[in-house]
Amino acid sequence: MTRNGTSTPTVADMVKAVTTPPLPLRITAYDGSAVGPRDAGLELHVKSPRALNYLATAPGDLGLARAYITGELIASGVEPGNPYAAFDSLQACKEHLRRPTPAGMRTISRLLRHEGLHRPEVPEIETPPAWRRALAGARPHTEAADKDTVSSHYDRSNRFYSLVLGPSMTYTCALFDSPDTSLEDAQRRKINLVLDKLDLAPGQRLLDIGCGWGSVLVAAARRGIRAIGVTLSEPQARWANAWLAREGLDDLAQARVIDYREVPERDFDGICSLGMMEHVGVRHYDEYFRIMFSLLRPGGRLLNHQITRRDTSQRNGAGAFVGRYIFPDGELAAPGVVMTHLHDAGLEIVHAENQRQHYALTLEHWCRNLQAHWDEAVESGGSQTALLWGLYMAGARWNFERNNIQIHQFLAVRPDEDTGGHWYPLRPWWDA
Template sequence: MPDNEAKPMTIAQIVEAVTHPPLPARIIAYDGSATGPEDAEFALHLVSPRGLRYLASAPNDLGAARAYVSGELTASGVHPANPYPAFEALASLSDSFHAPSRQDALRITKSIGAKGFLPPKPPESEQQPAWERILHGVIPHSEEGDSETVTSHYDRSNEFFAKVLGPSMTYTCACFPEAETTLEEAQVNKLRLVLDKLDLAAGDRLLDIGCGWGSLLVAAAHRGIRAIGVTLSPPQAEWANDWIAREGLSDLAEARVMDYREVKEKDFDGVASLGMMEHVGVAHYDEYFAKMYSLLRPGGRLLNHQITRRDSKQGQHAGKFINRYVFPDGELAAPGVVMTHLGDAGLEIIHEESLRQHYALTLQHWCENLEANWDECMKEAGRETALLWGLYMSGARYSFETNSLQIHQFLAVRPGEDSLGHWYPLRPWWDA
């Protein structure tokens, strides 16, 4: 047997055996080996054999995320709250991977050993896969299943979210009139845009599905609109109702801990669904929009604001990392798929627009907030969650900037009951 086959491979040699040169980043391993350009702007540090086991047992975004959030894989040249600058290099690195030759595969196996491919215990922040939850009787997108997934994402710490989102406490894409607009101004502008599109006046009734911490409820009540918000997160509802009370608006608005399927009121003048559809599941779109139809009065409007895929070829699942760490059971559809289901429910689409670039800017601001409040965020939610949010938001920003992800607002109306249908202005009545 040649000497090079008998010798164990260093981590750097393993990386070289499964990637195409040149590497876009420096790779430095715990065994003292390194590969990639010495003058690279960014370097990835594999801290321990445990990190290698994460990568070897799940050679995809899930394995890398496990190593990163557990601190076994670190990046130099970027702040952990905002690793976005390294994402282009990371994407190039991911594209450079290939299957090793048979000879290299044998050498890698001998070097790592059989135990090296056994996955360590996942980090605490990782959620169970869907099949495991099903075995425990929790069906994805059932009321119980949705309650669990909402709890896993939103019930971490109101104070943590306040540091990241800023005073608006609005966890959906802002709308920037100019690139230099502040996050707070852009969020106020987004809430104004939603209410203007819904064309609601004082005394009208609004239902906000997935109301979060209540920013739209407060904005609506300040216009004299009577607003009900529903969320599956008790901490969110508590924060929203406290905010409403501080503003002296409790006679106009309220937040409830309630599944949207349990709302009993009817004949709303407007329904807002902002950042909610990502949790619904594509197979449940018809059910969801049929419920929206039933909640609206004839002539009432629905503003559906949701993240979408660029196209249907990408599939609908959000990826292993997102499903295990960020949005369990999360699913995305292409804009045309959403529009088909809206129409099938009997709703007439009267306006649609993409806010993709706006979400990239929103995520940039959230990462900057996380970085500015890094110590406080780690204190509130723990280092693992802080690392996770920096990774997730930076990755999402990169996906929106490269058009892998989009976000759309769909404005639809429940047609009127007169023979001519419901009339509305021939041109949009709001300012973008």
Template sequence: MTATLATQISIAQALTAVTPDGLPFRFTAYDGSAAGPEDSPIHMHLATERGLSYVLTAPGDLGMVRAYVQGDLEIEGMHPGNPYELMRTMLNHLHFKRPTPAEALRIVRGLGWSHLKPPPPPPQEHLPKWRRTFEGLRHSRTRDKAAIHHHYDVSNRFYELILGPSMTYTCAVYPSHEASLEQAQHEKYDLVARKLDLQPGQRLLDVGCGWGGMVRHAAREYGVRALGVTLSAAQAEWAAQAIKREGLEHLAEVRFLDYRDVDERDFDAISSIGLTEHIGIRNYPSYFGFLLDRLKPGGRLLNHSITRPDNRLRSTGAFIDRYIFPDGELTGSGRIITEAQDAGFEVRHEENLREHYALTLGAWSENLQAHWDEAVAEVGYPTAKIWGLYLAACRVGFERNNTQLHQVLAVKLDDQANAHFPLRPTWGS
């Protein structure tokens, strides 16, 4: 290296400087530098200066995702619809160290100050939290509606390709490792129904009902009069068509409606499957209070939601917040149970289905890979790549116990403190 270039460093040198344990995959860059095992089946290539600027101006997962979505970061040796092995390798075997201020200065100076000018983010990226104020305060009705639209109104056909015939975008319950995704989703809905002890003629409210899977299952299998509500217009339209197709109009209904606008009361049961993650932890008291008010004495609530392994409030991460679930918040099952109890519910049962969500996500990834060409034609290559990355990363998160899935069963006592509950559970495994 000449004296005039003495301060310059290669991109590979910069990367290895912050990965003291080395790279578990092959890395190359447009400047000709390389690092990591040459025989690795996974090869990551930083193809452009714009990609380097993305990584330097948004350290962590956000910068790498931006470069990947824009095509500046290329990955070989995996299918973009199912990059599970890459995510597993990175999350389990890639360890970064935080550089000292002097080290960071040396790296940036060596790579060039010009790379600190952030390029425009990909068009698929949602606004950062501080710029979402035009949509209202966090978890206001207007902003919640915008967040749900960003995620769920992508394309019903795209969701059909990933989710399969059940159109169920929540954790399935696998009766065995050999069960199909459809069998596992049926078992999930049936487990919820059994925990709620649904009986013919009863009334069920399903908040955050998605494409109406629980509503249709309860009506079809249990003869229950079921009402579902969702903030996604696309979901409500699809659900209405499915209800009509199955001849369930006399029992089932799905409304495009905020759950807080449900006027009916005295429901025998309420199911909330995948809604709690969206409402905001500070809104738990009003959320559980509203649901308690809508139940008749002896009525049951089944709350099914993604959780953390502890009860601290933590962000979902920049990638998830900007590209997948804007304003999503997660905490532990202990916080959820506490808030339900403080609202007046008596909690009778809870269980963790963490491993089941890892299996569910694996099945969704396989569906995306199998229908890749049609998925790309439906939503475009960048969005399809985002979903491949998201599903694979979440799968590893559940496998590593970074996230969990809890079902909490609670009851509204009557005036005599009677829970109308059997001495022992009746729903089986």
């Protein structure tokens, strides 16, 4: 094909060089070329040569994400706040990828030379790779590095998160009675399940590690439980403490900006950790659970709620996209690995359950919220953040639905040798 009277290849020529027909989507480009069926459910428009540079310098999910959140790659036929419908086509497209022939490589090289191949600046919301942060002194999972990575994820905008999460401000998997259950009812049920499993009486003491915006603190204080929440995000702590004050519960509960490794109190009756373990790092699981053991009184209970891999054949580390944009230094382990570390720390597991399907439903609701409040979300968090969160949450929903990732609750107890081995009831004491 020719362009402007020359034999310069088109974007469509480049796509044909690395794929086999028929494509499950349509690709159009700034140069007027197109490939793929006209009636495809998904159309990707390559808006500029800058998009090509993103794709060429970071092939795969990372390059696609960079082009998408900067607006250089436009997906038609899907909502920006809820691009879930694109993932089946994108997954199917991977089956059509092929290694280019020598002639195909020449086509790609000529196009990239014509467009001026270079490494473009990465989007402003992208976190540097782990090796670069380590060179700068931020060794993964030290207290300083954890504070930086947590801030990169949670300190974007409280207003933005309120639009996505809804009034509960709960950023973990909800618990649905049915697909028709509202998000608020499902989050309330999840929090009640956590507190019911811990079975704390009024006046007893709870530590919430990674307390977020304080939803568990508020619910615990309403039961008369004395609660401390810890987070590395100052905006989260301010929100949580303001919420407790509005409810008249600040004499019972408080949120602190402190690393869990620095909590001075001991002998808690219960500890919960909801959605925090993703940040810990698998190599630090032993340390983490040993600290949980030391913070609990004998007979005290730990409720650990975390995203997991499906099995040990999957890698622990996050992919390039998730590692740069969502959970820097984040790692996931298979549920059996988590259980081993819990036992090795001296804790006894009482109960475990997989809530994978519930997280898929939760993410569906969050995407709907973002879609419904799109203009406000862009105003409060910026267009890149809004596009990123729609992409991330829709992709996470797709993976939870297909059992590529799971989420587990583990209920464990610190043994109390003074009770002769009877440190919890014979049968579950909570309403499942």
